[in-house]
Amino acid sequence: MAYDAQVLRRASARLKQQNAQRQQQREELRERLFTETPELRDIDRQLKGTILDIVGSALRTGRDPGPALQVIRDKNMDLQQRQAQLLQEMGYPADALDELPACPKCGDTGWVGAQMCDCLKIVYAQEQVKELSKLLNVGEQSFDQFSLDWYSPLPWPGESISPRENMELVYEVCLNYAQKFGKFFFQNLFLTGDPGLGKTFLSACIARTVAENGFSVVYDTASTILTQFEEGKFARDTEEGRQAREETNRYLHCDLLILDDLGSEARTPFFQSALYTLVNTRLVEGRATVISSNLSMEGIRNRYSGQVASRLEGEYQTLRFYGEDIRLQRKQRG
Numbered sequence: 001m002a003y004d005a006q007v008l009r010r011a012s013a014r015l016k017q018q019n020a021q022r023q024q025q026r027e028e029l030r031e032r033l034f035t036e037t038p039e040l041r042d043i044d045r046q047l048k049g050t051i052l053d054i055v056g057s058a059l060r061t062g063r064d065p066g067p068a069l070q071v072i073r074d075k076n077m078d079l080q081q082r083q084a085q086l087l088q089e090m091g092y093p094a095d096a097l098d099e100l101p102a103c104p105k106c107g108d109t110g111w112v113g114a115q116m117c118d119c120l121k122i123v124y125a126q127e128q129v130k131e132l133s134k135l136l137n138v139g140e141q142s143f144d145q146f147s148l149d150w151y152s153p154l155p156w157p158g159e160s161i162s163p164r165e166n167m168e169l170v171y172e173v174c175l176n177y178a179q180k181f182g183k184f185f186f187q188n189l190f191l192t193g194d195p196g197l198g199k200t201f202l203s204a205c206i207a208r209t210v211a212e213n214g215f216s217v218v219y220d221t222a223s224t225i226l227t228q229f230e231e232g233k234f235a236r237d238t239e240e241g242r243q244a245r246e247e248t249n250r251y252l253h254c255d256l257l258i259l260d261d262l263g264s265e266a267r268t269p270f271f272q273s274a275l276y277t278l279v280n281t282r283l284v285e286g287r288a289t290v291i292s293s294n295l296s297m298e299g300i301r302n303r304y305s306g307q308v309a310s311r312l313e314g315e316y317q318t319l320r321f322y323g324e325d326i327r328l329q330r331k332q333r334g
Contacts, residue, residue, distance in 0.1 A: 003116070003124065004216040004254060006246075007131055011124040012110060018123075019108045030097055037090065043083045044097065047076060121214050128211040141204035143175050150198075150326045163323030167198070170319045174202045178209035181256065181288070186317040188283075191292040193321025196328065199292040203258050206290055215255040222275075223265040225251055229274035252281050255288065262293040263303060276308050283315055291316065 034041035084094035101108040103119040110120035148171070151163040159166070177184045189206075191199045203219070211217040228251070231244035251257055259278075265271055282289050293300070297318060301309040 004128070004131075004218070004250060006250070007127050007216065008124060011120060011127045014127065015108075015110050015120055015123050019102070022102060026099065033087070033090065033092070033097070037086055040083065040086055040097070043079050043086075047079050047083070125212055125214045128214075128217060129208060131211075141201055142208060143171075143178070143205045146171060146198075146201065146205065150329055151323045156322060159322060166320070166322065170321065171202070173317070173319060174206055177290075178206040181210045181213060181215060187286070187288050188316040189290045190297070190312055190316040190318045191290065191321065192296055192318060193294070194325070195294055196325035197321035197323055198326060199321055200260060203260060203290055203292050207256070207258050210256050216250075217256045217258065218250050218254045219258040219260065220251075221260045221264065222262040225259060225278070226265050226271045226274045229277070230270055233270075251278060253285070253287065256290065257282060257287065258290045258292075260292050262291050263295040263299065267303070272305055272308070276305060279308060279311050283311060289316075 030044075034044070083097070087094055087096050103117060106112050106117035106119060108119075110117050110123075116124070148164050148167055151167045153162050153164045156163050156166075173186070174189070177186060177189060191203065193199060207217050207219045228244045228247045232241055232248050234241075257278075279289070281287075291312070295303060297309075297313055300312055304312075
């Protein structure tokens with residue numbers, strides 16, 4: 001799994017902030033309880049003091065420190081029992097004053113050795129969805145919200161099955177692709193069809209589900225992605241160029257790239273070359289990609305180089321969308 005460095009930085013900072021807030025809340029609770037019951041403050045002071053007593057006892061005496069240490073341990077146990085009793089009488093758990101980590105697995109660091117802890121994975125997934133929300137309304141776009149009602153059950157000219165039957169198949173492929181990401185039969189999808197048929201909606205559904213499962217997902221339009229490649233190459237010594245190169249690195253190496261509206265970008269030799277680099281690099285590295293386009297595969301062959309067309313045709317599962325424009329249907333229905 002490849003973690004997005006930008007998203008990971010935000011997730012780590014957020015986890016650190018959450019830990020700091022818990023620490024502050026713990027200190028505020030301690031002060032409130034100590035104010036309400038001064039005996040608790042005295043017990044807390046004595047418990048901390050017993051630790052010093054144990055160390056001091058071992059250093060001061062040349063004799064066997066065992067008996068003295070046992071006395072201190074017994075005193076410590078009595079203090080802990082009295083503390084627990086007072087806390088329970090006040091309606092708090094016995095460990096309310098203990099400095100326990102929220103995640104005992106990693107001690108709130110977010111890492112267990114070199115492995116990311118589950119607590120950080122959860123925050124990372126949340127930050128990943130927030131990142132997608134900059135371009136997509138992922139709060140509303142989910143597979144549960146997808147409706148087949150916009151697709152006609154009647155025969156469609158030139159097609160063997162109706163738009164609704166076709167979309168039932170398309171929906172199932174997209175749903176399984178997202179839910180079984182990385183283990184599904186198809187690694188790459190090419191969504192093709194006229195505007196207003198749900199390509200972007202289903203792309204967003206895939207993005208949301210995959211991101212919620214903790215994978216790094218980048219979603220953007222073909223025009224924006226290819227422009228970043230251009231900016232990174234020709235503005236090398238500027239801050240804009242540095243940021244563009246960072247973005248292109250995300251496009252090349254994220255777990256899932258969703259490239260929307262291929263074919264809407266300008267037709268330039270550089271964009272052709274950048275698209276080949278993007279598609280080929282991700283195929284070589286085994287990275288998954290979903291591309292949506294108003295162009296058919298024949299249109300792809302006419303517009304792009306044979307190298308690009310060959311890879312899209314040979315390495316991507318094509319999902320065709322057809323039917324009546326959903327946006328126009330919504331407008332007509334008021």
